Amino acid sequence: MTRMFRDPVFGLDADVVRRSVENVAPPGAATDIVDLFARAAWSGIAEPGDSTAGFLVSAVGASAALAMLVERWSADRIVRESMVDVDTAAFATQLDRALVRWLPRLDSRSTVRQLTLAATCRAVLVTPEHPSWPERLDDLGPHAPLALWLRGRTDALRDTAHSVALVGARAATGYGEHVAMEAGSGLADRGFVIVSGAAYGIDGMAHRAALASQSTTVAFLAGGVDRPYPSGHSNLIGRIIDTGAVVSEVPCGGAPSKWRFLQRNRLIAAVGDATIVLEAGWRSGSLNTAGHAAALGRPLGAVPGPITSAASAGCHRLIREYGAVCVTTVDEMAELAGMSPGETNEDAAARSSEETRVLDALSVRSPRSPGDIATRSGLPVGTVQSVLGLLELGDLVAEKPEGWVFVPQRP
The missing domain is CATH 3.40.50.450 (Rossmann fold)
Structure with a gap:
């Protein structure tokens, strides 16, 4: 979906938006001014964990979703034109309820005040596109945060x-x-x-x-x-x-x-x-x-x-x-947490994702079969057996009559 903002942006002069956003843009990534402003606005419009907001923003983008609110789109129009692949009737009902929550908070001046407060205390707004965004938060699905304020x-x-x-x-x-x-x-x-x-x-x-x-x-x-x-x-x-x-x-x-x-x-x-x-x-x-x-x-x-x-x-x-x-x-x-005693995070970082998943599925005390490890790790049994062989060469695992175990790495 193309961006719907024009000058003015969200009812504000584009220069005001740019200045307020630049003050909270985090270092280390290219900054999309409109998207950052939209995510700042959404953080004040939707309560934490609002799955309807999360689903809509992930489907059409933060700026397009915010523009729908600014232009007072109906729930039916949002569903019809956003091309969201869901049960349209159920999602429209969710949106109807969400709009009642969101629209009273749709206030450009409030967003600018929040950005000003953030700049005053040297806070930055980190979005999912930033290199420092914790990827594990994506496991929350539509309940994932739309942005994070950080000091x-x-x-x-x-x-x-x-x-x-x-x-x-x-x-x-x-x-x-x-x-x-x-x-x-x-x-x-x-x-x-x-x-x-x-x-x-x-x-x-x-x-x-x-x-x-x-x-x-x-x-x-x-x-x-x-x-x-x-x-x-x-x-x-x-x-x-x-x-x-x-x-x-x-x-x-x-x-x-x-x-x-x-x-x-x-x-x-x-x-x-x-x-x-x-x-x-x-x-x-x-x-x-x-x-x-x-x-x-x-x-x-x-x-x-x-x-x-x-x-x-x-x-x-x-x-x-x-x-x-x-x-x-x-x-x-x-x-x-997936680390043998005496191991360092540098050791853990050097491992492949498959090695990490196999080690996560093992125990120091309870021997486990390759089939059990495959079930716990979500990997094929053949892959588990191959990875166990490599880990055994590094003395990270050992095979016992009952199955495989971690080998604690003592200093």
Whole structure:
């Protein structure tokens, strides 16, 4: 579909749009001014995780989709002229409901204010076309973010390709904070980026541990990146910005809300090699992050606690009812994320995708047959057997009478 914008753009002078967008354009990629402005607008029009917006933007492009709103197209016309290959009646019904949500937020002045706020705090807007966009977010399908607002190092977002999400209770105990400190520093020392939500308790301790190890950590917020939340973590969030990144799909000025926290959790779960719940009560919000990780097929781990501790009841529930892997050491956490103990991320990066998938399907303790590995990895049995042979030459795997296992790489 051809771009529908003319001068003026979105009811604004084209120079105003260009200046406001250039101030938030991230380094490292060619900038499509109109598309960047459209995605900035959509981040304020649609709530995080809005699948109708995600589907429409992926079908026709952000600028064309925004033009449809600007020109007040009906749902039927959008379906008819966008050539979307779906059940047209059902999608038209979805669009009817979505337009009721979107149109009250269609305000060019609001978008310019958001861009101005972003420029003031030196935030940039990263889109799916940028080299630093985390490809794992695409696994969210129509629920994937349309853009991400970021303060800090843009390349830190790219580095989440080798990351672990550490989450847990806000009301953490001394035990939980100790576990978070050990996990954050140990995984950071192994080259993982630590991803979390900057909340009190477990999140904050995981970020601090990574910072103390002089490693990269990334925080996903439920509100705008210009509004550190919780306010008691303003200094911590500032330190994360200095060496890593603070990220949100909500535009600057956006307030955190319960819904946005729940939707923020899907991003934390999506970007990590694995999600590990370090301490959580029976109804902890971190179980929501765990649910997103499980739904995406991401490895999920949980750290057990004293059976008398209500603060660990959620972890025990994940292990018992939801198939989370019980992890008690940093090596076990790293293994869950696809790394043998003692291995570095440089080693992991040098492997082929097929080798990575086979290693992801193996365990240190439980021997698995080539057929089982094929099922877990989604590769043909013949390919699995060939890859196992190559990995055996590198002493990364070993064949036992019962099947194949990881071989831990000790320093």
